[in-house]
Amino acid sequence: MDVSDAELTVEVTGPVATVVIHNPARRNAMTAAMWRQLPELLDRLEPDPDVRTLVLTGAGDAFCAGADLGDLAELLDAGDASIAVTAEERLASFAKPTVAAIRGACVGGGAQLAVACDLRIAADDARFGVPPARLGLVYPAPTTRRLARLVGPSAAKHLLFTADLVDAERALRIGLIDEVLPADQLAARVDELTATIAQRSPLSVAAAKEIVDDRAGPARIAWWHRKVVTTGEAREGVAAVAERRTPRFAWQAPTDN
Structure with a gap:
């Protein structure tokens, strides 16, 4: 993989800042550098008076396939003090509304980031999964608790115990996401939603x-x-x-x- 292709990009259009997860060779998996980059971007965007809302999305047809396994040792050694948890907590504490716009894979670290957003709007091709039980890992405690608060203890345990992928319709039923719509309508719906919030x-x-x-x-x-x-x-x-x-x-x- 060309590491120069793995990055987070930012575009500000009117009152909306869009952060794009870009790592095409790995379905937008988050590298260590990207986990470190996210809090820095958020620190710059938060005080900007022109930014009213923030959208987090993935490049192409995937949201984020998780943490890049090449950086797994670093994440495991740090436990709940990892750079991934630090990035998640900073996203959750961002003072302005955050919306995850989700297509395709939203797995592991991708689900971690999506759940840290205030709202999650998904295309009908989205797939969600929390895979630590398949890998013999322990999902971070702050991440586990945030997931349980969102979907409830039983649904969280189902995701965590099975590590199964669930489709967008099931994700909607359990409260993991807020809306599902055809993939070709996702961008327009996110634009509409963020425009509404920006007017409030x-x-x-x-x-x-x-x-x-x-x-x-x-x-x-x-x-x-x-x-x-x-x-x-x-x-x-x-x-x-x-x-x-x-x-x-x-x-x-x-x-x-």
């Missing part, structure tokens, strides 16, 4: 994400309620409804919030 109040969306993810204690929740009053976001939203126009939400999260 960034303050409302950021607060909702923190609260749903159980990262906001009483003091932080009180802080959010004060921001509703002091920023004028609610006044703008109510005025826009009354005037039948698109609201002009302008709030930006402070970098030290």
Whole structure:
């Protein structure tokens, strides 16, 4: 494999930043360098006031076939402190909404990244799997718990115990993904969804994400309620409804919030 072909690329179009997993020789498997690159990209994108949402996807017909097995020894030696878990946790903590746009293989480290996103939209050709039991590995504890919170303990155990691939329809039934549609409609649906989110109040969306993810204690929740009053976001939203126009939400999260 030409390692120069394995990389994460970023394109910002309007309010949407798209991060593409690109490793065509290995169905977009994540190399060690790519795991390290992801938090750096997210650190750059998060404070950008023009970025309202982030899309994570794979190049071509695959999302991500997992961690590159050539780097397995490094990941195993680090356990839950691995670069893969660090990247996953940074993706999960990204302050703005994240959407995984999934085609084809979404397996192992690919599923790890998809589950760390806020929303998962899949083409009907997507296949999902969590393979550690086939390889004699232990899935990282933070990753296992995040999966169980998403799909419930029984469905998580089924995925983990069997290491079987499941199709998009089953993934939808168990709550692993949010929507399934024909592959040729995936890009348009993701564009539509991210455009909708970008039109909503960034303050409302950021607060909702923190609260749903159980990262906001009483003091932080009180802080959010004060921001509703002091920023004028609610006044703008109510005025826009009354005037039948698109609201002009302008709030930006402070970098030290």
